[in-house]
Amino acid sequence: MINLVLYSNGEIFDKTKELLIKTIKNNSKNRIKIHEYNLEKISNLDWFNKIKLLPNVFIDENESDGWRKHGKRDGYFNSWKAFITLDVYNKMDKDEILYYVDCSQWVRTGFTENIDKLCEIIKKYKFIAGSVGDDIKNDDIHPPHCCNNLKVWNKIIPNNNNKLLLKKNTVLNSWYILTKNDTNEMFLKDWVYWSTYSDNYLKDPLVTYHHTGDQSIFNILVHKYNLKVFYSKDITCVENKDRNNVLKTINNNTNIEQYFINL
Numbered sequence: 001m002i003n004l005v006l007y008s009n010g011e012i013f014d015k016t017k018e019l020l021i022k023t024i025k026n027n028s029k030n031r032i033k034i035h036e037y038n039l040e041k042i043s044n045l046d047w048f049n050k051i052k053l054l055p056n057v058f059i060d061e062n063e064s065d066g067w068r069k070h071g072k073r074d075g076y077f078n079s080w081k082a083f084i085t086l087d088v089y090n091k092m093d094k095d096e097i098l099y100y101v102d103c104s105q106w107v108r109t110g111f112t113e114n115i116d117k118l119c120e121i122i123k124k125y126k127f128i129a130g131s132v133g134d135d136i137k138n139d140d141i142h143p144p145h146c147c148n149n150l151k152v153w154n155k156i157i158p159n160n161n162n163k164l165l166l167k168k169n170t171v172l173n174s175w176y177i178l179t180k181n182d183t184n185e186m187f188l189k190d191w192v193y194w195s196t197y198s199d200n201y202l203k204d205p206l207v208t209y210h211h212t213g214d215q216s217i218f219n220i221l222v223h224k225y226n227l228k229v230f231y232s233k234d235i236t237c238v239e240n241k242d243r244n245n246v247l248k249t250i251n252n253n254t255n256i257e258q259y260f261i262n263l
Contacts, residue, residue, distance in 0.1 A: 023110030
């Protein structure tokens with residue numbers, strides 16, 4: 001069973017979700033269960049209380065990190081992504097697979113490539129935590145500071161030389177796929193926990209400290225848990241947003257292990 005997890009809120013995103021749902025079954029022999037979320041649905045779930053005030057986070061544009069205002073995206077810094085993933089994960093049986101895909105405004109297509117080879121690979125790797133491209137590092141300033149705030153890194157991964165990790169390729173989580181096991185459960189619980197974490201030192205929820213919102217916490221946790229990511233030297237970070245580019249690369253090659261690396 002493949003649990004396809006989708007979230008959309010608004011016309012452009014809804015259209016992409018519609019295309020993904022329409023095309024998934026023609027590109028897999030597996031049983032597919034679709035989990036649809038939108039803002040109305042999540043606002044009625046218990047965990048929404050943890051993120052409902054995020055649109056009210058005040059960010060002073062005169063501060064040195066005033067660029068954080070760009071990370072608001074949908075107002076919630078896409079923080080719902082961690083919660084809906086854990087939501088579905090908790091309902092899965094141990095032999096099932098969770099496959100999250102963005103309902104993107106940039107990639108307005110459904111599935112044009114078969115997903116079954118990827119779903120076979122995940123049985124070995126357990127978690128493929130998105131993708132990376134060589135063109136965007138964690139400390140790049142365009143787009144503004146993808147994931148460079150050491151205060152956040154040091155909070156999530158203490159007693160580590162995190163400054164070295166700022167030169168690594170930034171992790172894109174426009175898609176990710178995982179199975180059910182204790183390590184993955186800890187990762188997802190960490191993602192939820194750290195996304196909304198704040199204290200006297202970091203007064204805003206951690207998900208608000210980077211341009212990439214939800215992705216920044218995910219990115220740091222990929223290093224903490226030393227997870228595999230997809231990497232092809234021929235695919236840029238932006239091109240990785242199209243799940244079909246990734247699937248096509250996997251489907252058209254025999255030596256596929258070369259594309260799954262630890263950062």
